[in-house]
Every structure is written in C-alpha cells, then in structure tokens.
Amino acid sequence: TKFTNVIVRRPAKSMVEGITSAPELGKPDYELACKQHDDYIAALKDCGVEVTVLPALEQFPDSCFVEDPAVITRCGAIITNPGAASRNGEKDEIEPAVRQFFDDSRVKHIESPGTLDGGDVMMVGDHFYVGRSARTNEEGIRQFFEILEGWGLEGSEVPLEHVLHLKTGVNYLEDGNMLVSGEFVTKPDFEQYHRIEIPEDEAYAANCIWVNGTVIVPEGYPTVLKAVQDAGYETITVDTSEYRKLDGGLSCLSLRF
Numbered sequence: 001t002k003f004t005n006v007i008v009r010r011p012a013k014s015m016v017e018g019i020t021s022a023p024e025l026g027k028p029d030y031e032l033a034c035k036q037h038d039d040y041i042a043a044l045k046d047c048g049v050e051v052t053v054l055p056a057l058e059q060f061p062d063s064c065f066v067e068d069p070a071v072i073t074r075c076g077a078i079i080t081n082p083g084a085a086s087r088n089g090e091k092d093e094i095e096p097a098v099r100q101f102f103d104d105s106r107v108k109h110i111e112s113p114g115t116l117d118g119g120d121v122m123m124v125g126d127h128f129y130v131g132r133s134a135r136t137n138e139e140g141i142r143q144f145f146e147i148l149e150g151w152g153l154e155g156s157e158v159p160l161e162h163v164l165h166l167k168t169g170v171n172y173l174e175d176g177n178m179l180v181s182g183e184f185v186t187k188p189d190f191e192q193y194h195r196i197e198i199p200e201d202e203a204y205a206a207n208c209i210w211v212n213g214t215v216i217v218p219e220g221y222p223t224v225l226k227a228v229q230d231a232g233y234e235t236i237t238v239d240t241s242e243y244r245k246l247d248g249g250l251s252c253l254s255l256r257f
C-alpha cells in the first residue's frame with residue numbers, strides 16, 4: 001500500500017455541539033482544535049501525501065471526521081450512509097470531493113435502510129473488516145460486501161461490544177502489525193496478525209494511522225509510542241486532545257488513498 005492523497009475537512013465552530021460519549025472531558029476548544037488540525041495536516045504532508053483541505057461545515061458539528069461518510073479503496077469509492085441522524089447529511093458534502101478523484105463508474109453508495117460509518121471499516125490489503133455497531137447495521141454491511149465483491153475485493157464482519165467504531169480499538173499498521181486494545185486483544189478475527197497490545201490506560205492511542213511507512217501517534221501516550229517505534233516505524237506525534245472530547249481520533253480526521 002502507498003497513499004498519494006488525503007482528504008480532510010476543517011473543524012467547524014459548531015464542533016462544540018458534536019456527539020460525545022464523554023461529556024466529562026468538557027467541550028472542545030475550537031481555536032486549539034484548529035491548531036491541532038494544522039499540525040495534523042503538516043504531519044500528513046511529511047509522509048509524502050497531497051492533502052486536499054475541504055472547508056468547515058457549520059451545519060454539521062462532526063463533519064471534520066471525514067472518515068465516516070466515505071470509504072475509499074484502490075478500486076473505487078463508497079459513499080456511506082452514516083448511522084447518526086445529525087451526521088447523515090455529511091455524505092452529500094463529501095461526495096463531490098471524492099468525485100474529483102474517481103469517475104462515475106467507480107463511485108458507489110450505501111442506501112437506506114443500510115447504514116455504515118467509515119470508522120467501522122479497516123482495510124488490510126484487499127480485505128476489509130467491518131464492525132457491526134450502533135452506526136453500522138447488517139444491511140449496510142451486506143451492501144458494502146456486495147460492492148467490494150464487484151471490485152474483486154472481500155470483507156468480513158466483526159461484532160463489536162464496547163467501542164463506538166471498529167477503529168476505536170484496532171488499527172492496522174501494514175507489514176502484518178496490528179494495534180489492538182480492549183475487546184480486540186482476544187478476538188479470533190485478528191489472531192493471525194502480529195498484535196501490539198495497548199494497555200487500558202492508553203486505549204485511546206489504539207487509533208494511530210500508518211501513512212507510507214510512518215505511523216502518526218496521538219501525543220501523550222508514551223507506552224504506545226514506544227511500542228510502535230520498537231516495531232520499527234518512524235513516528236510523528238500530533239496532539240488530538242480536542243477531538244478526543246468528541247470520541248474522534250487520528251484515523252477519523254482523514255480519508256487516505
């Protein structure tokens with residue numbers, strides 16, 4: 001795998017009204033979130049990708065999490081049908097940006113009653129693991145697999161117990177290496193990989209992203225940082241504290257392809 005392009009969307013001031021399961025962390029600081037977003041873009045550029053920066057959308061507080069309304073594969077793009085009502089319209093906003101890179105025949109859709117969030121999709125080569133979650137339903141997964149099969153790709157479903165999205169707790173770092181936390185440490189689906197186990201107190205940092213040989217790690221998780229470096233990767237850290245307050249991490253903030 002090599003990524004050439006990344007799409008991100010600037011956070012909106014309305015992000016303070018974004019969905020969160022952790023209100024005790026407080027509301028995000030918009031100015032700080034913007035600075036962290038700048039640092040995120042700079043880190044991606046350091047990994048050798050072209051970054052397309054889309055404008056903020058005030059009507060969608062969670063719209064900086066562009067990973068959810070689309071899934072991009074080497075064969076084509078899938079516009080999803082996000083499972084949270086306040087986020088569903090993000091699909092129409094991401095579509096034109098995705099179409100800049102793919103012709104019509106290579107853009108597919110998940111249709112109601114199917115729902116799917118891209119955060120539930122983890123790519124491992126030509127295999128796509130999909131978490132069945134509060135956001136991604138059986139019909140959404142069925143349509144997703146049908147689209148993949150049409151492209152000669154394949155997928156398998158992973159039932160989720162505790163996490164919001166599949167990639168909240170498991171992320172593939174290429175080369176057979178997988179970061180796993182919580183319920184993913186023991187799931188048989190991932191037994192075949194070299195699993196790097198994340199301690200519970202650093203669980204948030206299971207959401208790292210591999211970009212062309214470098215792994216971007218959230219700032220402030222020293223055990224995970226060391227484990228990733230010990231696995232042989234160059235690393236860049238980026239502070240994502242303001243996105244964490246909305247259950248968002250590094251992967252959620254971009255589409256990489």
Ligand code: CIR
Nearest residue numbers: 019065119165246247248252
């Ligand atoms: C949400 O609940 O949808 C946002 N506050 C966070 C989305 C995180 N995205 C992701 O894990 N892919």
